[in-house]
Amino acid sequence: MRGKGDAIRCLRLLAVALMSVSLFACASKPKTDVDYDTSYDFLAIKTYAWLEQPPEAAQTTSLHAVRVKEAVDEELNRRGMQVVDAESADVLVAYHLVVDTKYNVDNYYNQWGYRGYHRSRTTGFGMSTTSRVREYKVGTILVDLIDPKQKQVIWRGSVSSRLKKNVTPEERDVLIRQSVADLMAPYPPL
Numbered sequence: 001m002r003g004k005g006d007a008i009r010c011l012r013l014l015a016v017a018l019m020s021v022s023l024f025a026c027a028s029k030p031k032t033d034v035d036y037d038t039s040y041d042f043l044a045i046k047t048y049a050w051l052e053q054p055p056e057a058a059q060t061t062s063l064h065a066v067r068v069k070e071a072v073d074e075e076l077n078r079r080g081m082q083v084v085d086a087e088s089a090d091v092l093v094a095y096h097l098v099v100d101t102k103y104n105v106d107n108y109y110n111q112w113g114y115r116g117y118h119r120s121r122t123t124g125f126g127m128s129t130t131s132r133v134r135e136y137k138v139g140t141i142l143v144d145l146i147d148p149k150q151k152q153v154i155w156r157g158s159v160s161s162r163l164k165k166n167v168t169p170e171e172r173d174v175l176i177r178q179s180v181a182d183l184m185a186p187y188p189p190l
Contacts, residue, residue, distance in 0.1 A: 030161035030179055034186045037154045040147070042188035047082050049089035051146060067173055068095050068141055071180035079187065089148060096142040099163070104134045137163040141179055159183040 036042075050069070072095060073083065086092065108130045138160055145155040159179045167175070 030159045030182055032157065032159045032182050032185070034155070034157045034183075034189070036156070036189050037152075038189075040154045042155070045081065045090040045145075045188070047084040047088065047090045048076055048093050048145070049084055049086040049091075051092040051094040051144075052086070062097070063169070064097055064172070064176065065095075067176040068097065068180060071177045072143055072184070074177070075180055075184040075187075086148070091154070092146040092148050094144045094146060096140075096144075098140040098142070100138045100140070102136055102138050104136065106132045106134070108132070139163045141176075141183060143180070143183060155187065155189070157183040157187065 072093060076083075076093070110128045110130065139162075140158055140160040142156065142158045144153045146152065147154050159182055161179065164175075
């Protein structure tokens with residue numbers, strides 16, 4: 001019987017380990033979301049142009065914005081689309097970069113054990129609660145495809161993930177390119 005119990009214990013341990021790994025993998029993967037106009041003919045889109053930014057936004061361009069724009073260009077070119085002037089483009093492309101501050105609150109409950117009769121004449125279990133608040137940043141890239149005639153968004157993709165600290169410029173480039181590739185994976189919708 002001992003061998004059978006050990007085998008069951010090993011299988012349970014293996015199942016717990018596999019669930020832990022799969023949960024960790026899901027938690028670290030960027031979250032993507034896509035929405036689009038289901039009646040639009042996306043296969044007819046062959047050309048695009050970048051939507052002009054408002055003057056106040058165009059004054060400064062961050063390094064992240066340049067990386068995002070290059071990554072979107074790569075993904076659209078990979079799908080056979082070409083950049084043209086705005087007047088003759090099938091769609092206009094816009095992007096937005098958003099950084100949100102999020103908080104994670106962990107509560108820890110500490111139980112002291114049984115307290116017998118004391119001078120205060122109390123008995124029972126003692127308990128305390130400790131809370132820890134951690135702040136972190138979540139970055140989101142949004143890409144919109146806009147019908148130039150209707151001036152309406154026809155496709156929107158977004159990707160969000162927790163921002164890492166102390167990342168080199170080369171690592172940022174790789175992370176942004178991979179995030180945009182994940183975001184654009186379901187384009188064109190079929």
